[in-house]
Amino acid sequence: AGSTRLEIQSAWPLTLPASGASAEHFAKQLEVSGADSLKVRLYSAGKLVPSLQIFDAVQQGTLDAGYTSPLYVAGRFPAVQLFGGVPFGPDALEYVGWIYNGGGLDIWREIYAKQGVVTVPCGIMDSEAGGWYKFEINSIDDLKGKKIRFAGLAGEVMKKSGASVVLLGGGDIYPNLERGVIDGTEFSMPAIDAAMGFEKVAPYYYLPGWHQPAAITELIINKRKWDRMSAQQHALIENACKDTMLWTVTSTSVANSEAIEKFKAAGTEIKSFPPSVLEKFKSSTDEVLKEQSEKNADFKRVLDSLNAYREKVALWSKNRS
Amino acid sequence: MSVALVILLFSAFLIFLFTGFPVAFVLGGVGVLFAVLGSVLADVWGYYDVAEIRSIGFVANRIFSTISNYSLIPMSMFIFMGYLLDRSGVAERLIAAMHKVLGRTPGGLSIAVVFIGVILAASTGIIGASVVLLSTIALPSMLNAGYARWLSAGTVGATGCLGILIPPSIMLVVMGDQLRLPVGDLFTGAILPGLLLALCFVSFIFIVALIRPETMPATKDSAERFDRRALWDLVGALVVPLVLVIAVLGSIVAGIASPTEASGIGAAGAMVLAKANGRLSWKELKDVCYATGRTVAFLYALIFGASCFSVVLRGYGGDEIIENALHFLSLGPNGTLILVLGIIFLLGFFLDWMEIVLIVAPLLMPILLQFGLDPIWVAVLIAICLQTSFLTPPVGMALFYIRKAAPAEFSLADIYKGAIPFVLLQLFVLVLVACFPQLVTGLL
Amino acid sequence: MSFPRYLSQKIDYVSALTGKSASLVLPVLVITILVNVSLRYVFNIGLIELEELQWHLNAIVVVLCLGYTFQHDEHVRVDVLSHRFSPKTRAWLEIMGLLLLFFPFTALVTWHTWHIAAYSWELREGSPMPSGLPARYLIKGVMALGNSIFVLQGFSILLQKLSFVAGNSNEQHTKSGDTI
Ligand code: NA
Ligand code: NA
Numbered sequence: 052a053g054s055t056r057l058e059i060q061s062a063w064p065l066t067l068p069a070s071g072a073s074a075e076h077f078a079k080q081l082e083v084s085g086a087d088s089l090k091v092r093l094y095s096a097g098k099l100v101p102s103l104q105i106f107d108a109v110q111q112g113t114l115d116a117g118y119t120s121p122l123y124v125a126g127r128f129p130a131v132q133l134f135g136g137v138p139f140g141p142d143a144l145e146y147v148g149w150i151y152n153g154g155g156l157d158i159w160r161e162i163y164a165k166q167g168v169v170t171v172p173c174g175i176m177d178s179e180a181g182g183w184y185k186f187e188i189n190s191i192d193d194l195k196g197k198k199i200r201f202a203g204l205a206g207e208v209m210k211k212s213g214a215s216v217v218l219l220g221g222g223d224i225y226p227n228l229e230r231g232v233i234d235g236t237e238f239s240m241p242a243i244d245a246a247m248g249f250e251k252v253a254p255y256y257y258l259p260g261w262h263q264p265a266a267i268t269e270l271i272i273n274k275r276k277w278d279r280m281s282a283q284q285h286a287l288i289e290n291a292c293k294d295t296m297l298w299t300v301t302s303t304s305v306a307n308s309e310a311i312e313k314f315k316a317a318g319t320e321i322k323s324f325p326p327s328v329l330e331k332f333k334s335s336t337d338e339v340l341k342e343q344s345e346k347n348a349d350f351k352r353v354l355d356s357l358n359a360y361r362e363k364v365a366l367w368s369k370n371r372s
Numbered sequence: 373m374s375v376a377l378v379i380l381l382f383s384a385f386l387i388f389l390f391t392g393f394p395v396a397f398v399l400g401g402v403g404v405l406f407a408v409l410g411s412v413l414a415d416v417w418g419y420y421d422v423a424e425i426r427s428i429g430f431v432a433n434r435i436f437s438t439i440s441n442y443s444l445i446p447m448s449m450f451i452f453m454g455y456l457l458d459r460s461g462v463a464e465r466l467i468a469a470m471h472k473v474l475g476r477t478p479g480g481l482s483i484a485v486v487f488i489g490v491i492l493a494a495s496t497g498i499i500g501a502s503v504v505l506l507s508t509i510a511l512p513s514m515l516n517a518g519y520a521r522w523l524s525a526g527t528v529g530a531t532g533c534l535g536i537l538i539p540p541s542i543m544l545v546v547m548g549d550q551l552r553l554p555v556g557d558l559f560t561g562a563i564l565p566g567l568l569l570a571l572c573f574v575s576f577i578f579i580v581a582l583i584r585p586e587t588m589p590a591t592k593d594s595a596e597r598f599d600r601r602a603l604w605d606l607v608g609a610l611v612v613p614l615v616l617v618i619a620v621l622g623s624i625v626a627g628i629a630s631p632t633e634a635s636g637i638g639a640a641g642a643m644v645l646a647k648a649n650g651r652l653s654w655k656e657l658k659d660v661c662y663a664t665g666r667t668v669a670f671l672y673a674l675i676f677g678a679s680c681f682s683v684v685l686r687g688y689g690g691d692e693i694i695e696n697a698l699h700f701l702s703l704g705p706n707g708t709l710i711l712v713l714g715i716i717f718l719l720g721f722f723l724d725w726m727e728i729v730l731i732v733a734p735l736l737m738p739i740l741l742q743f744g745l746d747p748i749w750v751a752v753l754i755a756i757c758l759q760t761s762f763l764t765p766p767v768g769m770a771l772f773y774i775r776k777a778a779p780a781e782f783s784l785a786d787i788y789k790g791a792i793p794f795v796l797l798q799l800f801v802l803v804l805v806a807c808f809p810q811l812v813t814g815l816l
Numbered sequence: 817m818s819f820p821r822y823l824s825q826k827i828d829y830v831s832a833l834t835g836k837s838a839s840l841v842l843p844v845l846v847i848t849i850l851v852n853v854s855l856r857y858v859f860n861i862g863l864i865e866l867e868e869l870q871w872h873l874n875a876i877v878v879v880l881c882l883g884y885t886f887q888h889d890e891h892v893r894v895d896v897l898s899h900r901f902s903p904k905t906r907a908w909l910e911i912m913g914l915l916l917l918f919f920p921f922t923a924l925v926t927w928h929t930w931h932i933a934a935y936s937w938e939l940r941e942g943s944p945m946p947s948g949l950p951a952r953y954l955i956k957g958v959m960a961l962g963n964s965i966f967v968l969q970g971f972s973i974l975l976q977k978l979s980f981v982a983g984n985s986n987e988q989h990t991k992s993g994d995t996i
Contacts, residue, residue: 056420090420098686100430101437103944107932113429126944126952127936196860206864206945215862216947226554232630392898392906393913394891401917404924432928436959439875442867448874449849452842629853632870636849643846658840665839666890669881673891680921724892766896 054087055280059270060094062102062119068242068306070268071096073174073299074118077270080291088284093118109271110166116272118173121159122203130349133357134159134172136179136266138205138336141361143175143265143300145368150267153360158353167274173292174268174299177240177307179260181324183228183253184235188324191331200224200236204339205262211335228252237262241310242303250317257322261332268299374421378690381406385681386722395727396670399677403684404428410687423687431680438675442632443549447542447671449635452664456642457613458501459660460651463488465609467509472602479581479588481517482527483574485510489531490570493538494621495613495638499762500667503532503770507777520587521782523580526763526790528778529770530573530797533762536725537755538566540620540635542671543725547751550734555631556624558755561748561812563625565756565805572797612649616641625815671726678730691735698739705743709750712736713757713802720761724769728758749805749812756802763791763798820975827972828887831965835884838877845873868949875955879962883969907977914974922970926963933960 059078063071078093085091100108105117106124121135133140134155141149149155150172163170182201186193195213206216217233227233229252236253238244240260250256270292277285315321324332344351361368381402388398403423410422438444457463466488474480485506492502506528514524536543539559548555581588620638623629629637646652685691703711715736719728733754740750762770765788774787805811852866885891898906935941936953943949 094686098691099427099683100433104433104437107935108430108433110935111429111928111931113426113433123944126948127939127941198856198862202945207947210947215856215860216864217862217867226556227630232628388913388917389894390897391909391913392893392895392901393909393917394886394893396891397913397918397921400921400925401913404920405916408920428924429928429931432925432932435925435929435963436932436956439878439959440871440955442871445845445849445870445874448842448877449846452846628857633849633853636846637853639842639846640850643843657843658836661839661842662836664842665835665877665881666885666888668878669835669885670891672878673882673885676925677921680925722894726892767894 054090055276055284056090056092057115057272057276058092058094058099059116059118060099060105060108060114061096062105062117062123063096065093065095068246069176069240069299069303070120070174070243072302073268073295076298077118077173077291077295080294081287084291085284085287088281089287106168106271109273110168112273112275114273115276116270118268118270120266120268121170122266125203128162128349129343129347130162130353131159132204133350133353134267134269136176136263137357138208138262138339139333140264141357142368143177145361145364146265146267147175147296148364149357149360153363154356155353155360158356162349162353163271164274169272169274169277171270171272171289171292172267173270173295175296176266176268177300177303178265179237179240179263180244181257181260181262182235182237183244183249184255184257185228185231185253186234187255187322188257188328190325191328197234198232200227200233201262202237204336204343205237207339208262208332208335211338212331225249225252240303240307241314242306245306245310245313250314250319254318254320255322256311256314256319257324259323261324261329373419374689375693377406377422377688378685378693381685381688381690389722394673395724396673396677399674399681399727399731400431403431403677403680406684406688410684421689423684427683427687428680430683431676434679434683435676438672438679441549443555444545445632446540446555446635447545448664448668449632449639450540450542450545451667451671452660453495453616453635453639453642454501455660455663455667456639456646456652457492457495457616458505459656460612460642460646460649462609462612462645462649463492463505464509465605466491466613467513469602469606469609471513473606476590478585478590479577480590481510481514481519482523482577482581482588485514485527486531486570486573486577489534490538490567491610491613491617492532493535493566493570494540494617499533499536499769500773502535503529503773504777506532507774511774511778511782515779515781518589521786522790523577523587524790525774525778525782525787526792526794527573527577529763529774529787529791530794531570532773533759533770534566534570536762537562537569537759539563539624540631540638541755543729543755543758544751545631546671546675546726546729547733547755550729551737551747551751553747553751557748557816558751559621559631560625560815561752562755563621563815564811565752565801568804568811569756569759569798569801572801573794576793576797612645616645674726675730678727682731682734685731694735695739698736705740705745708743709740709745709753709806712740713753713806716754716757717760717799720758721764722767723761724767725758725761728761729754746809746813748816749809752812753802753806756798756805759798760795763795765791818979820979824972824975824979827968831883831887831969831972834962834965835881835887838880839884841873841876845870845877848873864943864945864947865949868943868945872949872955876958879959880965882962882966886966886969886973904981907980911974911977911981914970914977918970919967922963922967926960926967929956929960929963933957 061071061074065071065075078091081089081091096102103123105119108114109117121131125132159170191212197214198217199209199214200217201209210216224236225247228236344354385402407423407425407428411425413419413422414424470484474484511524539562544558545555548558619641620634623634624631741747762768771787848870855861933956936956941952
């Protein structure tokens, strides 16, 4: 198909570790391997279209492709959230296993195919942290009435745990936490949290990030555009994405460790959720997933596929280390 | 080629701007014209560093994102609140009381105007409404008292603009959205610079009154007596707006409520106060709603138009061209900051704050932040710099509103001449805040 | 009355009616914020639905007042040069502006907004937050509707200006819709 031009927008600033930086890595990778065959023009978050609307723009063909998270289309396709990161869900290894060897990618592509969009998994992020809090969490009752910023399925879990869940844009989290408008927030992994300076305004940092043990980012491409490309071009893109996955998941290990070190030095107390609290989160998560499955057939289908795979590998995943 | 096209894009905007066609449509329309041009360049000549016509689809996405933006709600609420206060009679009561208290002091009326301007500014921040209000209630009495016309016009114009800097300010709300900065921090950071500006105005008036008393003679009218009753009138007139200021700003700065929540409370408070003053019939409330709806719509229309222009500008690589140009000059942090503020000052002669905040600030801000400068401080510096745009001809919103609302005795020359000292004072405060960042960061 | 004039008056009527009705949503927005604040601070209840309702209400005001504002000629203009021109020249400039700038911009955007609304309807799109407001296609539909009225209002003004330069009307800008 000769040389193809591909306009891509990232859902995150290109300087953001793991997410935006992965988009940049992917584009650079393609620049080298794609050489004359693919001409990529990568835009940072919000340059052309707001992050939450990348899917629409790609669907309509206004944008050729987007580097984004499946979590951002939860309002359109609730099932797709399960590809973006699930509370008490799979870790990175299990996730990738399910996507490539457990039929995950096939269902995912099937859901998008009706929309005229092709997805290529293009990054997998290590576990997030459990969030920043201005209060100690010793029992589930400590969450009662607390104003907490949490998104998506995990937000529902928090609601079931008695917290009052608040919606806030990225830039508004810090000042609202600082002033006590909110009492706690989930954000991202330590390496990314470090850039936000939360350690200055919240004394407790909780681990682990039960709400998202791993997250997948995707490259979505307009199907007409995709179909006009050759098999070689498809392979170039898919391979660059697989390379990016490996890069993403390993790009933050050192930085996460260093960030926790930095938080400790700043006087942050690094804490673990007590088992009783995690148990309650887990049972609430099961409820939330069940409710969503009842509401949406696709959601149930994806969840069943994911659970089936996890069961298949359970004897090994639980005992390997 | 890209550079030439980007220059052409800006020139087309300026040319169409001066036809007097609404700015929002000029921004959007020029964007579309250049997207069409881009498609031709790409399809016919294979030149791809352009925005193509399909990118107008992004504009629709961005419009949805703008109207679904929770953080922009304070804009509507503060405007609503402003119109309510405008109708509540608070300002008239204040000026009558101030007149009695300060009328017999040389320059007293001017100082009273600044004082009321600050109160108005802290309770709302609609430039048009504030300038018109001050023009209609203060300029006639200043004229009668024999004040120099240029000085009266300048005082009213400059003071009426304080509301856009002193929080709550719709400009800071829009800046927060465009520059991805927390509105609460911008509000807090702008408080001292705003008050400092007002203080400079008062000092200037005071000094002029001492050096050239004939420009601001004391009132000889014996009715304007300063007595205990006058003082109580003043206190009574002050209570109403002060309650609102404390409720709205206090809850934002103290962290009790988010700006959106506080703005809603403020609007509710203004409704209650207007009702209590007996000024809020159903008809009045409806009129306030209509006026607010129209003001909100014109502000959003500008955002939509600017959004179109920006998308097309980015398609043509405008971001990178400007970034590269500034990097090429390699002026370092201070030099770049001075250059950027200088550019904004010059653009302020021709453009309003909206266009600058929507198009220019997002282009220049990231370059400044690369130097590690404090974003809130930089944003407040830009906000102070934008104060001048209201008073610099040919396009200055304050000048425009004074022209509309001032008594016929005020000539265009009076209005322009009056603006000069106040623009200089604004620049003086800009320099002060640039030299002493604590003025912004101190309260954060 | 000539047909263009009749049509222009009808359009004005519709856009004033929508704009005015929409702006009466403002007090409702104030009350919604108050309820949300009291629930949060007094009863410790945070409702995502109420927060989303706030921007829905604000969006209704914004998009449905676009045309109404144009009718009142309150979209900001830079008139330093143009206020010296004759009314006829100004009318010609307005006609050129409408045809060259306003319609290309608003019509194209409106076409896309209908596209967005239709797609949202097709998906029966809701909020990305599980407990957010359902039926996002409604507000996207309002966005498309508001933009459409905006385009129509431009058409009404075009008719008025054409009739003015053709010498059929003395008044340049009738605000007939304002008699509601
Ligand atoms: Na203000
Ligand atoms: Na100016």
